[in-house]
Amino acid sequence: MILPPSSTGQPVLRASGLSYALGKARRRLQVLRSLSLEVYPGEKVAIIGPSGCGKSTLLSILGLLERPDAGEVWIKGVSMAKASEEERARMRSDALGFVFQFHFLLESFTLLENLLLAMRRFRGVSTAAVNERACALLSEVGLGDKIHRRPHELSGGEQQRAAVARALAHDPQILLADEPTGNLDTASADRVFGLIAYLAEKKGQGVVLVTHNLSIAERCDRVLAMQDGVLIPHNFVKPKKRASVVDFPEPVLV
Amino acid sequence: MQSNWIIAWRLLVTRKWAMALTLLGVALGVALFIMAQAETQGLERFFVRTVLGTNGAIRLGDRLQDTLHSSTDEEGLLAITTTREGKLYVQGIDDPEALRSAVQRFSGVKGISEVLEGQARASSGIYTEPVTVHGIMWEAHFPLSSLDEQLVQGSVASFKEAPEGLLCGSFLARRLGVRVGDWVDLTSNAESRRYRVTGVYETGVEDIDRNRLYLHLPEARVLFHRPYGGVYFQITIDDPKAATALAVQLEDTLGHHALSWQEREQVWLDIFWLIRFSSSVLVCMVILLAGVGMFNSLALLVLEKQRELAILRAMGYTRKDVRQIFALQGVMIYVIGTLLGWALGALGTCALKYIPLRLRGLWVGEEPALAWEVDHYLTAALIVAVVVFFASTIPARRAARLEPGQVIRGSAL
Numbered sequence: 001m002i003l004p005p006s007s008t009g010q011p012v013l014r015a016s017g018l019s020y021a022l023g024k025a026r027r028r029l030q031v032l033r034s035l036s037l038e039v040y041p042g043e044k045v046a047i048i049g050p051s052g053c054g055k056s057t058l059l060s061i062l063g064l065l066e067r068p069d070a071g072e073v074w075i076k077g078v079s080m081a082k083a084s085e086e087e088r089a090r091m092r093s094d095a096l097g098f099v100f101q102f103h104f105l106l107e108s109f110t111l112l113e114n115l116l117l118a119m120r121r122f123r124g125v126s127t128a129a130v131n132e133r134a135c136a137l138l139s140e141v142g143l144g145d146k147i148h149r150r151p152h153e154l155s156g157g158e159q160q161r162a163a164v165a166r167a168l169a170h171d172p173q174i175l176l177a178d179e180p181t182g183n184l185d186t187a188s189a190d191r192v193f194g195l196i197a198y199l200a201e202k203k204g205q206g207v208v209l210v211t212h213n214l215s216i217a218e219r220c221d222r223v224l225a226m227q228d229g230v231l232i233p234h235n236f237v238k239p240k241k242r243a244s245v246v247d248f249p250e251p252v253l254v
Numbered sequence: 255m256q257s258n259w260i261i262a263w264r265l266l267v268t269r270k271w272a273m274a275l276t277l278l279g280v281a282l283g284v285a286l287f288i289m290a291q292a293e294t295q296g297l298e299r300f301f302v303r304t305v306l307g308t309n310g311a312i313r314l315g316d317r318l319q320d321t322l323h324s325s326t327d328e329e330g331l332l333a334i335t336t337t338r339e340g341k342l343y344v345q346g347i348d349d350p351e352a353l354r355s356a357v358q359r360f361s362g363v364k365g366i367s368e369v370l371e372g373q374a375r376a377s378s379g380i381y382t383e384p385v386t387v388h389g390i391m392w393e394a395h396f397p398l399s400s401l402d403e404q405l406v407q408g409s410v411a412s413f414k415e416a417p418e419g420l421l422c423g424s425f426l427a428r429r430l431g432v433r434v435g436d437w438v439d440l441t442s443n444a445e446s447r448r449y450r451v452t453g454v455y456e457t458g459v460e461d462i463d464r465n466r467l468y469l470h471l472p473e474a475r476v477l478f479h480r481p482y483g484g485v486y487f488q489i490t491i492d493d494p495k496a497a498t499a500l501a502v503q504l505e506d507t508l509g510h511h512a513l514s515w516q517e518r519e520q521v522w523l524d525i526f527w528l529i530r531f532s533s534s535v536l537v538c539m540v541i542l543l544a545g546v547g548m549f550n551s552l553a554l555l556v557l558e559k560q561r562e563l564a565i566l567r568a569m570g571y572t573r574k575d576v577r578q579i580f581a582l583q584g585v586m587i588y589v590i591g592t593l594l595g596w597a598l599g600a601l602g603t604c605a606l607k608y609i610p611l612r613l614r615g616l617w618v619g620e621e622p623a624l625a626w627e628v629d630h631y632l633t634a635a636l637i638v639a640v641v642v643f644f645a646s647t648i649p650a651r652r653a654a655r656l657e658p659g660q661v662i663r664g665s666a667l
Contacts, residue, residue, distance in 0.1 A: 060659030065568060086572055093570020100662060104565045108264035117257055118569045170570075178662075 010077055011038040012173045012206040013062060018071035019229075020057060031057050032068065033229035039174065039206040044197060046209045046217035048234060049226035055210040056178050058226070062208060063096050063176045064088040076173060094121050097167035097205075099196070101179040103159035105151040111138060111162050112147040115169040122170070134169060141165045141195055157188030164195050168203070175200055177209045181216060189213060258575055261566070262582035265559055272551040277591045279544025280642070284595020284634040286540055289602045290533040291630040298526040300623030302494075304457045305519055307400030310367065310488035311497040313518065314357065314504060316343040316511045343511065346484035356508055357489065362500060365398040367391065367488040370471055372478040377439045378430040385426065385467050387440065389474020389485075398490040401455060401468070408434040408453030417470055419452035423463035427454045440467070444479040458623075538637060545641035548587060552580060552649035560661050567658035577654040584646025591642075592635050599631070 020032040031054035039045050049055050060066045062073060064080055072081040075095050080088060105114050115134040122130050138147050141161040143154075151159055160180060167175055177196060181189030193216045200207045209220060217223045217234075225234040266273055325333050347353055350368050357366055370389035375382055392414050396402055402410045406424055412434075413419040420438060422430070432438055436451050449469065457463055475481055491500060497514035505512040516523065556563070563576055603624055 056663045057659075060663060063568065063659075065659035065662070066657065086574075089567070089570050089572040089575075091570075092568060098565075098568045104561060104662070106264075106562050106565065108268050108562075113260075117261070117566070120257065120570055166569075 009040065011074075012041045012076055013037070013039040013208070014074040014077075015062060016072050016074075018058070018061060018068045018073070020054070020061060020066075020068050022057070030229055032061070032071075034071065035230050036071075037062075037208075037224070037231055039208055041173065041206055042201060042204045043222070044200060044207040044209060044220040046211055046220035046223045047226055047231065048211060048214065048217050048223060051212075053226045054229060055226055059176050059178050059208065059210055062174075063098055064092050093118075093170060095173045097170070097172035097175045099160075099163050099167045099175065099177040099180040101182040103151065103156075103163040105159060105162055105166065107151055110148045110150055111143060111154075111165075114151070114162065115166050118166050118169045120170070137165045137169055138162070140199070157184055157191065160184060160188070160192050161195060164192060164199070168199055168205075171203065173205055175205050175207045177207065177211075179210055179212065181211065181213055189216065193219065258578050259582055262579045263586065265555060265562070265579065266583045266586060268559075269551060269555060272547075272554070273587070276544060276548040276551050276587060277594065279547050280541065280587060280591030280638055281594035281598055283537060283541030283544050284592055284638055285598035285602050287534070287537040287634040287637065288596070288599030288630050289606060290537050291530070291633070292599075292603045292624045292626065293606055294526065294530045294533055295627065295630075296623040296625035298523075298530070299625055301459065301519075301522060301526070302515075304400070304459050304462075305515055306490075306494055307404075308457055308459070308462055309515065309518070310398065311491045311494045311515050312489040312501050312504065313486055313513045314353070314489055314508070314510050315347065315486035315513070316345050317348065318343050318505070318509050318511055346486060347510065348483040350483075350485055350487075353487070353508065353510065357487065357504065360500065360504065362491045362493060362496060364490045364492055365394070366490075367395040367398050368471065368485045369395070369488050370474045370478065370480060370485045372442060372474065372480075374440045374442045374467075374477065376426070376430060376467065377441070378432045378436065379439075381430050383426060383429050383465070385440070385465050387442075387467050387469055387474055387477065389469050389471040389477075391471050395488075398488070400457075404455040404457050405453045406456045408451070410453070413452040413468075416450060416452050417473065418449050419470065420449035421453045421455055421468035422451050423466050424454050424456035425460060425463035426465060426467070427451070429464070440469075440477060442477050442479075445477050447473070447477055449473070541637055541641050544591075545645040548584075548642065549645040549648065552583060552646055553652070555583075556580070556649050556653045556656075560656060563653055563656055564658035564661035567656070568662065573654040576656070577650045580646055580650030580653050584642045584650070587646075588638060588642040592638055595634065595638070596631055599634070 015035065015037045018032050018035040019030070022029045022031055035058065037045075047055050047058070057066070061068050064073065064075070072079055074080065075091050078091070080091065083091070105111070106117065109117065112131070112134055115137065116130065119130055119134065122133075135144065135147055138144055141164060143158060143162055143165070146154065146158070151162065154162065160183070164180070167177075175196065180196065181192050184192060196207060196209070197219065199205070207220075209216070211217050223234040224231040327333060347368075354366055354368075357363055368391055372387050372389075374385055374387050376385045392410075396410060401421070405421075407427075408421075413421055422432065422438070427433065430438065432451050434451050434454060437448055438451060439446060439448050455463075469477070471485075478484075491497060494515065498516050501512040501514040501517070504510070566576065567573075603626065606624060
């Protein structure tokens with residue numbers, strides 16, 4: 001099991017012995033092999049690895065969007081192995097936030113509405129209070145003056161910042177980000193990651209970040225590399241001249 | 255739930271044209287159904303009302319002759335039974351007074367009018383037409399028929415006061431070229447006599463208006479040389495729907511041939527049923543086509559919005575929520591389409607008033623008889639509900655079955 005160097009308290013997200021295969025019979029491809037992971041509140045974990053190695057699949061399983069073939073996921077100490085569809089959905093709306101490579105904002109809705117749709121857990125709270133919270137969050141990501149705009153009226157960086165705001169709108173304990181900066185230029189990527197890091201730190205949220213961008217991975221508390229369906233700790237060998245986005249280097253085992 | 259309504263609506267309006275066409279299809283289907291029912295049922299009701307008002311609910315006529323059968327049983331006892339098999343009968347009613355008092359004892363009988371019917375030729379001097387003469391006792395006939403309401407020329411009073419008075423159908427009056435006050439010669443096989451037109455009536459049923467004349471019963475007896483008997487009873491009853499059962503009862507009890515209006519007008523009633531059925535089927539096909547259009551639109555919407563649906567699922571929306579979103583779209587199309595269809599149907603029915611209808615031999619009039627029935631609106635809504643239910647259920651299920659992880663992963667690669 002991969003543990004942080006100085007883990008204390010209860011992990012907010014825990015995966016144990018996760019296995020998952022794609023396809024059937026002869027074409028079966030084992031993506032995850034008895035993979036384990038723990039993420040603690042306020043911790044940012046980066047997962048790196050070559051394309052197609054199963055990072056996004058892992059995130060889907062950690063985010064309760066898919067069920068593993070074997071193994072178990074605990075969210076806030078609650079096992080999700082035998083949870084019903086309803087319970088998993090409730091857990092997603094309460095404790096999990098997603099950011100994807102593409103913003104995936106709902107095109108038919110304004111930014112404010114996109115956030116409000118994600119805030120179902122605040123049912124019972126007054127509409128004014130929920131609206132206020134959504135507006136504050138959009139202001140925090142620098143989109144306070146564009147709350148009534150539709151996604152297609154924004155730039156790529158703005159869209160992704162709005163997606164971050166949406167992922168955090170319902171105050172989740174865990175943020176799962178799948179290449180959130182993969183589609184952005186360096187400046188925008190830095191800004192989006194900065195936002196994720198700042199907001200997650202501020203609220204003590206655990207972050208699992210899948211990225212190809214090593215400079216961003218480097219800024220996380222832990223970097224894990226996915227290889228042959230398992231996660232292994234990754235130490236950087238600093239290249240002489242580092243680009244912001246480089247080819248995936250061979251991991252160095254500790 | 256509230257957010258599901260909003261999502262359903264927003265997703266629906268993303269495909270404006272497709273949804274507008276679907277709505278139009280549903281609305282047109284509903285409107286056409288209402289209009290077709292209003293027209294056909296209106297016509298049928300008019301016809302039934304007219305034939306009941308003109309010919310009564312039951313016609314009691316020829317006396318049936320019983321056939322006696324004798325037989326002996328196992329113990330050698332003689333048994334005599336009567337049957338009414340075969341076609342043996344005595345034409346008309348020979349003792350009207352006795353039969354009248356017997357008929358009046360049956361429950362549900364509202365009134366009885368004695369009518370003598372015969373064939374003659376009517377001549378205005380220029381034109382000659384074959385006619386059916388109905389000899390009536392106005393005291394008994396007018397209260398039971400709609401004849402006084404059907405007069406378009408002349409008056410009931412002038413007919414009552416003039417023994418030689420005659421009431422002529424409007425179509426026949428035009429054919430003969432006569433008006434109120436003109437004289438008409440009637441020639442039967444036995445006699446030729448002259449009568450004065452005291453009124454022209456119009457039932458709207460061409461068969462009646464083109465060949466029926468009303469005379470006072472004593473005059474008809476003279477014309478046809480039938481000083482007694484030979485009449486039939488035109489019976490009016492409280493519940494016209496019960497005419498067939500009462501006719502059977504009358505025939506069995508009184509031994510006179512009784513014919514209900516349903517049996518008498520069976521051919522027309524069958525035709526009306528066929529018209530209503532075929533027009534309903536045709537209109538239902540329009541609704542069904544609208545349903546197919548709706549199914550296509552929603553199925554395409556599911557394909558187009560896979561990613562959005564997957565994101566909703568990632569945000570904690572359940573399969574049930576997704577299913578509900580598409581079901582709600584069905585409800586929206588249903589409610590808007592039906593309300594629009596009702597409004598169009600009502601407007602269309604109003605417009606039908608201004609379209610002159612002429613069915614040769616059956617109906618002639620400037621303004622068609624239309625039936626305004628809540629049932630038509632409710633039935634149309636029910637048919638649309640069934641079609642919309644099936645058209646939205648399958649896409650809703652398909653949308654709910656989407657695996658968000660796979661959809662998002664597929665999009666991200």
